[in-house]
Amino acid sequence: MALAPLATVDDLVALGLVLTEDEEPIAENYLAVASAAVREAAGTPISETSSTVSLEGEADQRLRLPGPPIQSVDAVAIDGVAATDWRLRSDRLWRFGGWTTASGPSEVTVTYTHGLPEVPADIVDLVGRLVAGALASYRADDGGASLGTQVVTSERIGDYAVTYGGDGLATDMELPAYLRERLAARFGGGAGLVRSR
Template identity: 50%
Template sequence: MALAPLATTADLDARRIAWDDEQLAETYLGVASAAVRDAAGVPISRVTSTVALYGDGSSWLRLPGPPIVSVTSVVLDGETVAPDGDGGYALIDGRLFRPYGWGVCAPVPRPVTVTYVHGLAEVPADVVDLVCRMAATAIVLAGEEDDGSGLAVSNIAAERLGDYAVTYNGESGTTEMELSDRTRSRLSNRFGGAGAQVVTVG
């Protein structure tokens, strides 16, 4: 299931970013949102996800993508775990607590599949702004040439006319949708996406 973009054309309007093709604007808002979510490691906005984790002898299991709103189901090594009672789990401060731990009597970490509701009810303003800026760059470039060649990325760093020479920048990104390592690290640390694989998002 496709997730709604983290920013809308109304957000572009609020920033006085010009656009005249709604399909194009929504396309790049979606692409930029996907890039930001990939860097964060979580959907950011509120969704229901199923994640695959691995439990060990610890009684605590951290769920990615805070805030954690509720847990729908927990399956430990193929067996459903009840939300209460003997051997059950409890959701405490965004983590699952199970008194017997998540890897009892197992020589290796045991797989835990959790379906839960998480994420922010409202996308943070700085994330909306980042998505809008990324989309705006693509919209401007797409409009520069009728054939779409404005979107072609140039990795030329310097040119000289006398005895013509050109220097290429091997560090340049493939598209304007690529985030810097610093921004990717900041998003990942902020939203806690490391250490879990999102299986499905609905």
């Protein structure tokens, strides 16, 4: 199931973007692409959704679930057998006996609801700004050349000249490294905790 975009055409209008009727389907497409880019950087869906995942269970009592924050857990099975002796604590499942079986690591299947019930305003704004940049490129009358990211590195007025340089981004929908790191840190998609035994 595809997730709904993190922002809507109405959000774009509220941010001050003026769209023609012909541009609305293009904006819808850009909203989907920008939302996918933000979710990929965050490492989580951000908006609330239900998922079923299979994870490798280890001897540790805690089992981290992807896509925080975790709202609720509907079902847990260990190697295909329903389990009820667990608790949800701090976006992790806790089980007294750990998550292994007598034969070693197990496969833990979890059905749960996770993400935020409402997309934060700054994420709506970020997606809106990505779409606005893509629409500006779309609107440019340059035979499609502006659909790739171009940065003006120098400009001269006498005998007009302009020089474009790349900033390492291929399109308006790519997020710079600092923003990707910030999203990953905020939503838990960054490096995980490594435990030594």
